[in-house]
Amino acid sequence: MKERVEGIESYIVTLRWEGADDTVQLELIRHLSPITIExxxxxxxxxxxVVSSGELIYISAxxxxxxxxxxxSMRKGHVAYSISKKMLLIALSDIRLSEPINPMGKVISGMELIRGLRTGMNVELVRS
Structure with missing residues (x-):
């Protein structure tokens, strides 16, 4: 008989870049889009x-x-995935989108740092 393994409900991912005093923590909540998140x-x-576009930050993934x-639509601080663009999105404010996105989670720390991201900056997403 196989032993049952309890599922992981969320993952913490760190977003970091050169010149930042701190890092940003994202919580990816599996039940929102389990295949995409895995x-x-x-x-x-x-x-x-990074591509900064008004009230959204795009990160190629x-x-x-x-x-x-x-x-x-997305609320401020929410994280999603755009299938058509193959990019992670972070909302800087509440926003309606012209395309459907897969919801993934939210920023749990460092939201104020994200506003400092500019188009062309290099970032790294790593497991926490």
């Missing part, structure tokens, strides 16, 4: 470039996934 977490560490419990 594939994303397994692909860590990810080194990428090319993983293969599918639509899961999609939404067309």
């Amino acid at each position: 594939r994303f977490y397994r692909s860590l560490p990810i080194r990428s470039m 090319p993983i293969e996934t599918r639509s899961e419990k999609t939404r067309n």
